[in-house]
Every structure is written in structure tokens, then in C-alpha cells.
């Protein structure tokens with residue numbers, strides 16, 4: 001009885017799709033649903049982007065906001081890291097005539113120098129007092145056009161996320177999120193996706209913001225939305241990605257190559273808010289970490305950028321409300337990864353495996369740090 005009904009619905013759906021002229025895509029869709037069902041309970045699901053994901057990405061979004069991790073490239077100079085642009089408050093100026101200057105803002109007469117190497121970029125504060133942080137979440141890698149387990153095309157991101165989640169380094173965020181419990185940041189379902197990527201204006205295969213939104217929508221339908229899930233979209237070697245506003249990850253085109261990665265939030269009208277990061281191939285000039293490094297350029301560069309974006313997703317998930325440096329002219333508006341990115345790398349163990357990755361900014365130490 002049940003089976004008959006299922007068959008009837010399948011026939012009905014197929015007829016409707018044939019009628020609508022969508023058969024090729026609907027085959028892919030059915031395939032993906034079978035795969036997803038067959039593998040439910042295992043940790044890897046094969047995705048394919050369905051017409052409804054494309055529709056959700058193009059017409060069903062609101063509150064799209066992102067924060068770029070700018071590359072060490074000439075084209076990054078002058079590029080705004082935030083979209084939509086954020087007007088940060090002017091840095092507090094100490095005015096000796098002001099009655100509050102001495103009591104609230106003046107530095108003590110003696111400040112000890114920190115042990116070197118160290119520097120004071122600026123402490124971070126919430127941009128909006130009610131701004132949210134991510135107190136615990138599953139990370140969900142989405143591996144695009146390269147399916148070996150664990151994302152080996154990018155090094156070992158699944159292993160890295162697991163080690164990071166079990167490390168003391170991740171507890172650097174405790175001071176911002178207000179919890180100290182262990183195992184709050186884990187790895188959930190991973191996804192592999194095969195997608196057709198068209199050449200962009202530079203002639204190189206290029207993913208648009210909409211392409212990525214559709215991928216994320218297809219995964220978030222399965223694994224979940226809101227603050228408990230952070231998706232990480234891994235883009236293969238030789239593929240560029242550009243923001244609608246112009247800046248790109250495009251190592252082949254120096255004129256537009258402005259960022260290494262970013263984190264993004266969006267509200268889909270059907271499934272709600274989703275948080276994700278985009279991880280292009282990091283073993284390229286402008287994004288690579290200094291060599292030699294314990295695991296080589298690919299693993300350590302991928303890991304460094306992935307941790308940068310995960311830390312910032314945790315401390316500023318909604319982009320315009322979370323922790324930012326608000327009292328420094330030079331780095332005004334920076335998030336905790338930006339403050340330490342490309343400046344100082346550390347080699348230290350994450351749950352006993354050593355990586356060379358960037359540090360993150362700690363208000364507790366007033367410095368870039370590798371411990372809580």
C-alpha cells in the first residue's frame with residue numbers, strides 16, 4: 001500500500017518534471033536524494049545542486065553579509081573587507097580636558113612590555129551589545145569537485161577541524177562566548193559535490209556568490225541551519241571565486257586578486273539563517289603560510305585560513321554585531337583573525353598534532369595568542 005503510494009507520487013513528480021522540461025536536473029536531484037538517504041547516518045553525503053537550491057540562492061535570500069580575509073596582494077589595498085560596508089565608531093580620543101579621560105580611558109602610568117615577539121593591535125569589543133556569538137557548532141565541510149575522503153585535495157581539513165575542536169587553542173574564544181565546556185566545536189556531516197563551473201571574465205573557471213549559495217542551501221537542507229552549524233565550502237585548485245561587488249580570489253588575475261577566504265551569513269526564505277565560510281585553494285602566493293612548515297604548504301595554509309574563518313564565524317557570526325577592534329585607527333573594524341593574520345604564525349600542537357597556523361587575538365593577553 002505504502003509502496004504504491006510512493007510509486008504513484010514518483011510517477012506524478014516525474015511527469016510534472018518532464019512537463020516542465022526539467023528532467024536532466026531532476027534526475028540529478030533524485031540521485032542526490034538517494035545518495036543522501038543511503039548514506040544517512042554515515043558522515044559523508046554526496047550533494048548535487050537542485051533547481052530549488054538555485055531558486056533559493058537567486059531569489060530567496062535576505063540579510064546577506066560577508067567579511068573578507070584580504071590577501072597579501074596589491075589588489076587587496078583599499079578593498080573594503082565588509083559587505084554591506086559598516087560604519088565603525090570613531091576611535092576614542094583621549095582628551096585631557098574631558099572629565100572621563102583619566103578615569104575611564106587613560107592608560108596606567110606604567111605598562112609592562114610583553115615578552116617578544118608580541119604586539120598590541122587593539123582589543124575587541126562587541127559592535128552591538130546584543131550581538132550573538134556561536135557558543136557551540138558542528139562544522140560541515142563541502143568539498144567541491146574533488147571527492148577523496150577528508151578533503152585530501154586541500155590537505156586534511158576534516159582532520160584539522162577535529163584536532164582544532166579538541167585543542168586548547170579553540171578555547172581562546174571562551175572569553176568572547178562566555179563558556180568553558182569542552183567539545184563545543186565538532187565535525188558533523190561532510191558533503192561532496194560535483195558541479196559544472198563556468199569560465200569567468202578572466203577565462204578561468206569561476207564560482208559566483210550565487211553558485212556557492214546554492215551549494216550551501218543544498219547542504220543546509222540536510223544538516224541544519226542557524227548558529228549550531230557552520231559550513232565550509234572548499235574550492236578546488238585552479239578555480240576562482242568572485243564577490244558580486246568585484247573582489248575575487250583569482251591568483252591568475254592580479255588585477256582582481258584581493259582575498260584568500262571569507263565568512264558569510266544569509267537568511268534563506270525557506271530554511272532560515274545559515275553561516276558558512278568559503279575556502280579557496282590556499283597554496284598560492286598571497287595566501288600561503290611561510291615555509292618550511294611542519295605539514296608542508298598545502299596542509300598548513302589550508303589549516304591556517306580555515307581556523308581564521310572558524311574563529312571569526314564564532315566571534316562575529318552576523319558580521320555587523322560581533323567582536324571587532326573599535327579603538328584603533330590602524331586596524332579599526334578588524335575581527336580577531338584579521339588582527340593576527342599574515343603577521344605572526346605559530347607552530348604549536350592542536351590535540352598533539354603540530355601545525356603552522358596564524359594566532360588569534362586575545363583580549364585576555366592583549367595580544368595574538370595560541371592559548372586561552
Ligand SMILES: [Zn+2]
Pocket residue numbers: 067068069070308312335337338
Ligand atoms: Zn578575517
